[in-house]
Amino acid sequence: MLYKPFIEFAGAGATVPLLGFGHVLMDGVKKAIDSDSFMGLFIGGFKAGAVGTGAALIFGYLAGVIFKPKMK
Numbered sequence: 001m002l003y004k005p006f007i008e009f010a011g012a013g014a015t016v017p018l019l020g021f022g023h024v025l026m027d028g029v030k031k032a033i034d035s036d037s038f039m040g041l042f043i044g045g046f047k048a049g050a051v052g053t054g055a056a057l058i059f060g061y062l063a064g065v066i067f068k069p070k071m072k
Contacts, residue, residue, distance in 0.1 A: 024048050
């Protein structure tokens with residue numbers, strides 16, 4: 001609703017991780033409410049955000065394995 005015109009105005013800047021993640025969650029919840037009614041409140045955010053969250057975890061792990069971080 002309100003975020004769609006902002007995405008069109010700002011372009012890729014509106015889909016950066018913090019703003020974009022919130023938008024993905026809310027969009028997923030709206031779509032899930034349409035199909036699953038009340039349970040969509042709980043299911044939609046998980047379904048919509050699962051791919052991005054999973055990718056962040058996997059790439060973070062791989063970066064830790066490849067670059068051997070050293071704690072001081």
